[in-house]
Amino acid sequence: MNNARSHESAQVSLTIAKVLQSAAQLVDSDSPRLDLELLLCHLLDCGRTYLFTHPERVLSVQQAADFDALLQRRLAGEPVAHLTGRRGFWTLDLEVSADTLIPRPDTETLVEQALELLPDGDFRVADLGTGTGAIALALASERPGWTLQGCDRVAGAVALAQRNAKRLGLSNARFVQGSWFEPLDGRFAMIVSNPPYIDPADPHLGLGDVRFEPRSALVADDKGLADIRHIAKGARIVLEQGGWLLFEHGYDQAEAVRTLLDELGYCDTATRPDLGGRDRVTLGRWLQEPARSD
Structure with a gap:
């Protein structure tokens, strides 16, 4: 008793x-x-x-x-998002998994900038390396007239983004599997991307939530700039004349990304800070006729 x-x-x-x-x-x-x-x-x-x-x-x-x-x-050390299977982003509740990066508040800066550049209307927008679909779905929720196409080379990520789109009822966003531009069709008024941009030698890779996230979604060669360079070159072929390219990048990479875009012929290049005041998003506009593929 x-x-x-x-x-x-x-x-x-x-x-x-x-x-x-x-x-x-x-x-x-x-x-x-x-x-x-x-x-x-x-x-x-x-x-x-x-x-x-x-x-x-x-x-x-x-x-x-x-x-x-x-x-x-x-x-x-397991991330809370992996333990709950959910993470809030923008105004959305997203399903997450170990196949993708966990959406972070800093990335909302990319969404904000995209929304400022184009009004609602008949525009085609691509999200490269879409992961959970966070960026594409946030844009789709705010711009019902846009057609969003997200791609990711990881099959599990594409399936996850498709589930999020279906659960949220966002029919103006679709997701396909493939590396960067390979699965895209047609031309786009805007391309957005949160690509891998961390230097492989960065000591922060051994700390916090990133230990449990796919390294392929985090790390890029050439001090984190290799994928950004690849996307910036390829975007010239699929952007409409006057189309915009926007990247999320590391807080110390803004000057290098702007220089890269300038050298490739983009105009109106600029960098925007995140909520913490750190350089986070760099953008440029392609005003020439679409370039030929090499």
Whole structure:
């Protein structure tokens, strides 16, 4: 009887507030409280507001055990997005997987710039290396008149983007498998891309969430510029006259990317900062007739 009372007492004391309060001290993260709130919301199938309005809710024994299992995986470094299978981006709730990069707030700068450059209307826009489909789907949600075409060489990523499009009901975005320009057809008013741009020697590759993300989506040769150069050259062939090319890149790569675009004949090159004030997106406009392929 005493053991039963002890177990019951321990269970009663395991409230949402106490779980978050105790666990937040254990997680080595830039946002430990938020991480654990998201894990608990996933477990309880609720929004964050529920956690604030029902801090006294008692977790069942099974819920407590499931939360502890998630917590141990987070302590081992697994990204919260992989543990929950979801990540918010722009105004969208996206399914994520280990096949792709996890969408990040910095990439919303690319979406913002694209929306500023073209109004709604009959425009064709390509998203190269689409991953979860985050960029293409954010643009599709804001510009229903645009036709978005996203491509990725990884079959699992394409399937994931297709599931996200279907679940969100965004029929003006479609996704195909292939490397960069290979699967695209026709010409485009805009090309956007968040390509691999990290130097293979960058020590940050061994830290944080990137340890669990596909290296092929992160790293590029030539100090991270190889894929950007390849896309900038190829885009001249498929961009309409007056079409725009936009890249996300590393905070210290803006000058190199602008120089590259200038050398390739792009005009109106410029760089825009992310919310943290770091150079994040560089753009250029192709005003000449589409170039011939080499």
